[in-house]
Amino acid sequence: MPDLETRDWKPTRERTLWLAASLALVLLPHAPRMPLWVSLGFVVLALWRIEHVTRGVRLPSRWTRVFLSAAIMAGILASYGTLFGRDAGIAALAVLSGMKLLETDTLRDAYATAFLGFFVIITNFLYSQSIATGLYMLLVVVVMTATLIVINSSQPGLGVRRRLRYAGTLIGQSLPFMLVLFVLFPRIPGPLWGLPKDAQSATTGLSDKMSPGNISQLGLSTAVAFRVEFDGPIPPVSRLYWRGPVFEDTDGRSWTARELQLNRRVPKLRGRNEPVYYTTTLEPHDRHWIFALDVPGTANNAIRISNDYQLLATKRVRQRAQFRLRSYLDARIPVITPEQRSASLALPNGFHPRARALAEEWRANAASVDGFVERALQHFRAEPFFYTLRPPRLIGDPVDEFLFQSRRGFCEYYAAAFTVLMRAGGVPARIVTGYQGGEINPLGDYLIVRQRDAHAWVEVWLEGRGWVRVDPTAAVSPQRIELGMDATLPARIGSAAFGFEPRGPIAKLMRGLNHGWDTVNNSWNQWVPGYGHIRQKGLLGRFGLDASDWRIFALCLSLALISMAWGAGLWLLRRAPISDPALEAYRRYCAKLSRLGIERRHAEGPSDFAERVSRTRPELAQYVRRVTELYIGIRYAKGPHAPLRDLRRAVGAFRP
Amino acid sequence: MASLNVARIARGIAVAKPGGSTVLTHRRVYVLPTRHGWTFFAVLLAMLVGAVNYNNNLGYLLAFLLGSLGFVSMFHTYRNLAGLSLRLRPGAPAFAGNLAHFVLYLDNREQRERPDLCVSFRRHADDERRTAMVRVHVVRDELREVKLAVQATRRGRVRMGRITIATRYPIGLFRAWSCFESDAEVLVYPSSGGDREIPTHVPEQSTTGGPRARGADDFAGLRNYVLGDSSRRVHWKSAAREQDMMVKQFTGATPHEACLRWAETPQPETEARLSQLCRWVLEADAAGARFSLELPGQTIESGRGHQHVRRCLRALALHGDAGA
Numbered sequence: 010m011p012d013l014e015t016r017d018w019k020p021t022r023e024r025t026l027w028l029a030a031s032l033a034l035v036l037l038p039h040a041p042r043m044p045l046w047v048s049l050g051f052v053v054l055a056l057w058r059i060e061h062v063t064r065g066v067r068l069p070s071r072w073t074r075v076f077l078s079a080a081i082m083a084g085i086l087a088s089y090g091t092l093f094g095r096d097a098g099i100a101a102l103a104v105l106s107g108m109k110l111l112e113t114d115t116l117r118d119a120y121a122t123a124f125l126g127f128f129v130i131i132t133n134f135l136y137s138q139s140i141a142t143g144l145y146m147l148l149v150v151v152v153m154t155a156t157l158i159v160i161n162s163s164q165p166g167l168g169v170r171r172r173l174r175y176a177g178t179l180i181g182q183s184l185p186f187m188l189v190l191f192v193l194f195p196r197i198p199g200p201l202w203g204l205p206k207d208a209q210s211a212t213t214g215l216s217d218k219m220s221p222g223n224i225s226q227l228g229l230s231t232a233v234a235f236r237v238e239f240d241g242p243i244p245p246v247s248r249l250y251w252r253g254p255v256f257e258d259t260d261g262r263s264w265t266a267r268e269l270q271l272n273r274r275v276p277k278l279r280g281r282n283e284p285v286y287y288t289t290t291l292e293p294h295d296r297h298w299i300f301a302l303d304v305p306g307t308a309n310n311a312i313r314i315s316n317d318y319q320l321l322a323t324k325r326v327r328q329r330a331q332f333r334l335r336s337y338l339d340a341r342i343p344v345i346t347p348e349q350r351s352a353s354l355a356l357p358n359g360f361h362p363r364a365r366a367l368a369e370e371w372r373a374n375a376a377s378v379d380g381f382v383e384r385a386l387q388h389f390r391a392e393p394f395f396y397t398l399r400p401p402r403l404i405g406d407p408v409d410e411f412l413f414q415s416r417r418g419f420c421e422y423y424a425a426a427f428t429v430l431m432r433a434g435g436v437p438a439r440i441v442t443g444y445q446g447g448e449i450n451p452l453g454d455y456l457i458v459r460q461r462d463a464h465a466w467v468e469v470w471l472e473g474r475g476w477v478r479v480d481p482t483a484a485v486s487p488q489r490i491e492l493g494m495d496a497t498l499p500a501r502i503g504s505a506a507f508g509f510e511p512r513g514p515i516a517k518l519m520r521g522l523n524h525g526w527d528t529v530n531n532s533w534n535q536w537v538p539g540y541g542h543i544r545q546k547g548l549l550g551r552f553g554l555d556a557s558d559w560r561i562f563a564l565c566l567s568l569a570l571i572s573m574a575w576g577a578g579l580w581l582l583r584r585a586p587i588s589d590p591a592l593e594a595y596r597r598y599c600a601k602l603s604r605l606g607i608e609r610r611h612a613e614g615p616s617d618f619a620e621r622v623s624r625t626r627p628e629l630a631q632y633v634r635r636v637t638e639l640y641i642g643i644r645y646a647k648g649p650h651a652p653l654r655d656l657r658r659a660v661g662a663f664r665p
Numbered sequence: 666m667a668s669l670n671v672a673r674i675a676r677g678i679a680v681a682k683p684g685g686s687t688v689l690t691h692r693r694v695y696v697l698p699t700r701h702g703w704t705f706f707a708v709l710l711a712m713l714v715g716a717v718n719y720n721n722n723l724g725y726l727l728a729f730l731l732g733s734l735g736f737v738s739m740f741h742t743y744r745n746l747a748g749l750s751l752r753l754r755p756g757a758p759a760f761a762g763n764l765a766h767f768v769l770y771l772d773n774r775e776q777r778e779r780p781d782l783c784v785s786f787r788r789h790a791d792d793e794r795r796t797a798m799v800r801v802h803v804v805r806d807e808l809r810e811v812k813l814a815v816q817a818t819r820r821g822r823v824r825m826g827r828i829t830i831a832t833r834y835p836i837g838l839f840r841a842w843s844c845f846e847s848d849a850e851v852l853v854y855p856s857s858g859g860d861r862e863i864p865t866h867v868p869e870q871s872t873t874g875g876p877r878a879r880g881a882d883d884f885a886g887l888r889n890y891v892l893g894d895s896s897r898r899v900h901w902k903s904a905a906r907e908q909d910m911m912v913k914q915f916t917g918a919t920p921h922e923a924c925l926r927w928a929e930t931p932q933p934e935t936e937a938r939l940s941q942l943c944r945w946v947l948e949a950d951a952a953g954a955r956f957s958l959e960l961p962g963q964t965i966e967s968g969r970g971h972q973h974v975r976r977c978l979r980a981l982a983l984h985g986d987a988g989a
Contacts, residue, residue: 013798014783014831014840120701120837124708127731131712134723143723150730154836161837164780164802175835179737186733191726197717328720538722577740611772611808 017163018116022062027156027172028122029055029110034149035129036103042136044088047100050081054107068111078108099132119160126153138538140530151176186573193566195559196542215253215298215442215463219421220263233292234444234463235300236531237456240286244302246446248338250466250478251300251458253443255317257352261360262407264425264440267352271313271321275306279343279475284335290531290539291330297321300443300458302336303478317349317439318342329539341475342468345437353437353470361408361429368433378436378471382479385430389423389484392416396485420482424465427481437470441478452528590653591643598636598660602629615640632663686752686772687845689830694747694843696739702838705735735838742839745779745832749803753825753847756812758854758978760943764814765790765823765851771801771809771830779803781834787826789816820855820939820982824848854978859941863948864929888951922967923949923956925977939981946981950974960984 033055040048060066069077081104082092089097106129109122130146130153155169155176235251256264284306291299299312299320308314312332313321322330345353356365368385375381393416400418403410408429411422424440431438445464447456466480535544554561599609602622609618619637623630636659642650687693698706709732716724749771756766773779780802788797795816803809817823824847831842889911925945930938942958949956950969957967958977963984965977 013785013796014800014833017798017800117701120704124705128708128712131715131721131724131727134721134727135719138721138723143726146723146727147730150727150734154734157836157838162781162834163800164834179734179741179835180730182737183730183733186736187726187729190729190732191722194725194729196720537726540722541720574736577737 015116018119020062020113020115020119022059024119024160025058025062025110025113027159028113028119028126029059031149031152031156032106032110032122032126032129034152035126035133036106038133038136038142038145039099039103039129042096043100043103046084046088047103050084050104051107054104054111058111058113074108074112078105081105081108095132095135099129102129102132116160120157123153123157123160126156140533143533143537147180151180154179182577186570186577189569189573190566191540192545192548193562193569195562196540196545215294217254217296218263218265219256219425219440219442219465232460233527234294234458234460235289235291236534237290237447237458238288238454239456240288243449243454243456244285244338246449249446249456250303250441250464251444251447252303252305252319252441253298253300254441255319255468256440256442257317257349258355259357259425259428261357267317269315269317269319269321271315273308273313275308275314276316276318276344278304278306278337278340281306281337281340284337286333286335289332289334290535291326291332293327293329295325295327297323297325299326299332299334301334302338303441303443304337304340304342306335306337306340307333316344316346329534331535331539331541331543333543341477343475345470345476350437350470353439354432354435356429356432361406361433363406363409364412364426364429365433367412368430371430372434381434381436382431382469382471385427385434386479386481386484389427389481394423394485396482420465423481423485424467427467427479431467431469439468441466441468445480450524450527450531452524455531457527457531591640591656594653594656594660595636595640598640601660601663602633605629629663632659635659635662686750686770687847688750689746689748689843689845691743691747694743694841696743696839696841699833699837699840702735702840705731705838709735734836738836739839741835742832742841745834746782746830746841746843748775749773749779749782749830751828751830751845753828753845753849755849755851758852758975758982759817759823760854761817761820761856763817765817765853767813767815767825767849767851769811769813769828771803771807771811773803773805773807773809776805778805779832779834781832783829783831783833784811784813785829785831786813787815790818790823793826815851817851817853820853820936820984821986822850822983823853824850852979852982854982855936855939855943857940857944857947859930859932859937859944861931861941863923863945863952864925923954924959924967925949925956926959927961928959935985939984943978943981946974946977 033051036048036051057066057068061068082101085097085101085104086092089100091097092101102125106122106125109118109125113119113122127150130149133142133146136142151173155172158172158176254266257267258265285302287302289300299322301307301320304318305314305320307320311323312334313323315321320332320334322332371384372381375384395417396419397417400411400422401415403415408426411418412426428438428440442463442465444458444462445466446462447458449456464482466478466482468476468478471477549555549561549565554565595615602609605626607622607626613621615637619633622633636656639651639656639659643653643656709728712724712728712731715721716728752770752772754768754770756768759765769784771779771782782801782803783798784801785796785798787793787795789795797813799811799813801809801811813825813828815823815825826846828845828847829842830845831840833840923945925942927938927942930941932938932941942960946956946958953969955967955969956977958965958980960980963980965973965980968976
C-alpha cells in the first residue's frame with residue numbers, strides 16, 4: 010500500500026525548478042574556488058533538465074550519460090591531479106549533482122538529489138565557519154526544506170512564499186532541539202582519523218626564519234592573530250610582549266631558530282610574583298607556536314615549554330584553538346646553558362666589520378655591561394634613525410649598511426643590529442619574535458592581536474639578572490611601544506595613499522563599529538566554531554556536572570531531549586486556535602449539549618438545531634434560544650447586533 | 666519515538682461504532698520513517714561522522730539541525746492525520762459484477778488544513794491485494810466527501826474492508842497512517858442472467874386493454890444497461906457517443922401479470938437460478954408488469970413499482986443468508 014501512495018509522482022516543472030535552484034544556492038559559495046568548467050557544467054546540466062520538463066527537449070541517452078560522467082571524472086583528474094581530497098571531491102560532487110538532477114525521474118531520484126544537496130552544504134564549512142557562512146547556509150537549509158515539501162507534497166496552488174514560510178516554520182521549530190544537541194553532544198578532542206592533506210590551506214603568520222623584509226609584510230595585515238581574555242584587568246600595552254620563536258643562529262643575513270628542547274614542566278623563573286591568567290584563542294597558523302605573554306609559566310599535556318621559554322602546542326594549530334595560560338610579567342629567565350651562551354655570542358666570520366669595531370670601542374669605554382647596553386640604546390636614540398615599514402633595500406652587509414648608511418628600518422632591522430652590537434661587545438644576545446601590544450575591544454573587554462602587531466626584540470644575558478628584554482625599536486619610536494602599531498602607522502594602506510589621517514568623529518565611529526563587529530565575531534568564534542571539549546567541560550561545570558563522565562552526558566542529553574519532545578508534542582498537537590471567537594463560543598455551547606447526549610447533525614443549521622433541542626428537551630429551550638439568537642445575530646446580522654461578550658456570557662450561563 | 670508507536674500497531678485497528686464516526690485519536694495514528702526517511706538519517710550520520718572527524722562545529726550544527734528537522738517533521742506528519750474524524754456511508758445497492766459505491770466523510774473540525782491524505786482501499790471485493798488510492802487535500806474546517814468504489818463480485822452484502830488513510834506531509838521522511846474499518850455495507854443484487862424468457866401466466870380477466878406490456882416485438886425506447894442484458898439489445902449508437910450504455914426496449918406480448926418462481930428456473934445451481942430470477946424481475950419491471958416472487962421459504966406478494974422491485978431484489982440478494 011505505501012508504494013501505491015507514491016506511484017503517481019511526477020517530475021513536474023515546479024519540482025525540477027526548486028531542486029535546481031536549491032542545488033545552485035548550495036554550490037554558489039564553492040563557485041569561486043572551483044575551475045570555471047565545473048560551475049558551467051552544473052549550470053548546463055541543470056538547464057538541460059529544466060528545458061526537458063518545460064519544452065520537452067530530449068535528454069541524453071544512457072550511454073551518453075555514462076560517457077559524460079566519465080568525461081567529468083577525467084576533467085576533475087586533469088584539473089586537480091587527483092579524484093580524492095577536499096577540493097577535487099567537492100568539484101566532483103558539484104558536477105555529479107548536476108548529472109543526478111538530469112536523471113531525476115522518480116521520487117527516489119528526487120530525494121537522492123535533495124540529500125546530495127544537504128550533503129554539499131556541510132562541505133562549505135570546511136572552508137569557512139564565519140557568521141556569514143552560517144547565516145547563508147541556514148537560509149539554504151530553509152530553501153532545501155521547501156524543496157523537500159515541493160517534492161513530497163502534491164498540494165496544488167501554493168506559491169513560493171508559502172512554501173518558504175512553511176519550511177521556515179519547520180526549521181524554526183527545529184532550532185531549539187539543535188541547540189540542545191549542540192551543547193550537550195559529547196565532544197572528543199582530536200580527529201577520529203587523519204585529515205586529508207588539503208584540509209587546511211596555508212595561513213599567514215610569523216616565520217621560522219627571519220631576514221629583512223619578512224615582518225614588514227605582516228606589518229600591514231589586519232588579520233587577527235589571536236584574541237585574549239584576561240581573568241583580571243588587562244595589563245598596560247607597553248608590557249604586552251607576546252613571546253614567539255627565538256632566533257640565535259645567524260649567517261650574517263638571516264636568522265634561524267635552534268632546535269628546541271621541550272619540557273613538560275616549567276623551568277624555574279627568577280622574580281616571579283603574582284601570575285596573570287588569561288585565555289588565548291589562536292587563529293590557525295599550522296604551526297606549534299602559542300604566543301604567550303613574556304614570561305610564560307604554563308606546561309601541560311597540550312602545551313610544552315621549550316628551553317628558550319617558548320610555548321608550543323603538542324599538535325599543530327590547524328583550527329582555531331583555545332589555551333588557558335599563565336604568565337609572570339615581572340619574572341626573568343635565569344638559565345643559560347653553555348651551548349646557549351656560545352650560540353648567543355657567535356657572529357659569522359667576515360661580516361659586520363664596522364659594527365663590531367664600534368661595539369668593541371663602546372665596550373672598552375663603558376664601565377659596566379649595563380653601561381655598554383645603555384650606550385648602544387643611546388646611539389639609536391641620538392642618531393637620526395627612522396622607523397619605517399618601507400626601508401630601502403640593503404645590498405651590502407645588512408647590519409653595517411643599516412647602522413651607518415640607511416638608518417631606516419623596522420623592528421627586525423633594529424633587533425638584528427642591536428644583537429650584533431651586543432655580541433660584538435661580548436654580551437650574549439638573541440632575537441625574540443612575536444607580537445607586541447594589541448587592541449583592546451572595550452565592548453567585549455578582550456584584546457585583539459593582529460598580524461600587524463608582529464614584533465621583534467632582543468634579550469641580553471646580564472650576569473646575576475638573567476635574560477633581560479631590550480627593545481631597541483622603542484629607543485627610536487617610543488610611541489610605537491606606548492600606543493601600539495596604530496599610532497605610528499597609517500591604519501590602512503588606503504588611508505595612507507590618500508593622506509587621510511583616521512581621526513575625527515567618522516574614524517571614531519568606524520572604530521566603534523569595528524569593535525562592535527569584532528565583539529560579535531569573537532563571541533561567535535568562541536561559542537560556535539570554537540565550542541569544543543574544553544568549553545563544554547567549563548559550561549557543564551558551571552551547572553556542577555562532570556563532563557568527563559559519559560553517563561552524565563547520556564543522562565543530560567536524553568533528559569533534555571525527552572522533555573523537549575514532550576513539550577513539542579503538546580505544543581504541536583494542540584488544537585489549532587480558532588480564529589473566529591463567535592464560532593468558538595458556539596462550539597462550546599454545542600459541546601455542552603453534547604455532554605447531555607444531544608449531538609448537532611452535520612447538515613443542521615443553528616436554528617434547526619435549536620428547534621429540535623427545544624422540542625425534545627423543553628427545559629433547555631430558553632437557554633438554547635438565547636444562545637442561538639445571539640450567535641445568529643453576531644454572525645449574520647447586517648445591522649447592529651449584541652456584542653460578543655453577551656454570547657460568551659449566555660453560553661457560560663448554563664452548566665450541564 | 667517511532668519505536669514506541671510500533672507497539673501500538675499490534676493493538677488492532679480503529680473500528681467505527683455502528684453508523685458513527687471514528688476520530689483518529691493519538692492512539693490510532695502510527696508513525697514510522699519512510700524509506701527516504703531512513704536514507705535521510707543515514708546521510709545525517711555520515712555528516713555527523715565527518716563533523717566529528719574534522720571537529721567542525723558548523724558541521725555539527727547542520728547535522729543536528731537536520732536531525733531536529735526530521736524529528737519535528739514527524740510531529741507535523743502525525744498532526745496532519747490526528748484529530749481527523751472519519752465516517753463511511755454505504756451507497757445505493759449494486760449488481761454483482763458492478764461497482765459498489767461508498768462515501769467516506771473526512772471531517773476536519775480544525776483550523777488547519779490537511780494536505781496530502783492518501784486514502785487506500787480494497788477495490789475488489791475478493792482480492793485483498795487489488796487496492797486503489799485517492800489523494801485528498803482537506804482544507805480547514807471542511808467536511809469532505811470521498812467516493813470509493815469496490816468491485817462487487819457476489820450477491821449479498823459487500824463491506825468496504827479496511828481503509829488505510831496515510832500521509833507523508835510535509836517532507837516525506839515519515840509516514841503517519843491509521844486503519845479504519847466500518848460496518849457500512851452495500852447490498853449486492855445477483856447479476857441478471859439466464860436465457861429463459863419470462864414465464865407468462867396470463868390471468869383470465871385481463872385479455873385486452875390495460876397498458877400494453879413490453880416484450881420483444883416493437884421498439885419502445887431505451888433504458889439503462891443492466892449487467893446480464895443481451896448484447897443483441899444494446900443500443901450501440903449511444904454507446905459510441907460515449908453516453909451510458911443503453912438497451913433497446915420493445916413492446917410485445919409480455920404479460921402484465923407474472924409469477925416468478927424459483928421452481929421454474931431451468932438452471933440447477935442456486936446462483937444461476939437467482940440470476941435468472943433477477944433478470945425476470947428487471948424485465949417484468951421494465952415492462953411495467955405486476956409480478957410476484959416465490960423463493961424457497963419466502964414469497965413476495967404480487968406488486969409493482971420501485972419499492973416492490975427493491976424488495977424482490979433484496980430477497981434475491983440475501984437468499985440463503987441467515988441474517989436476512
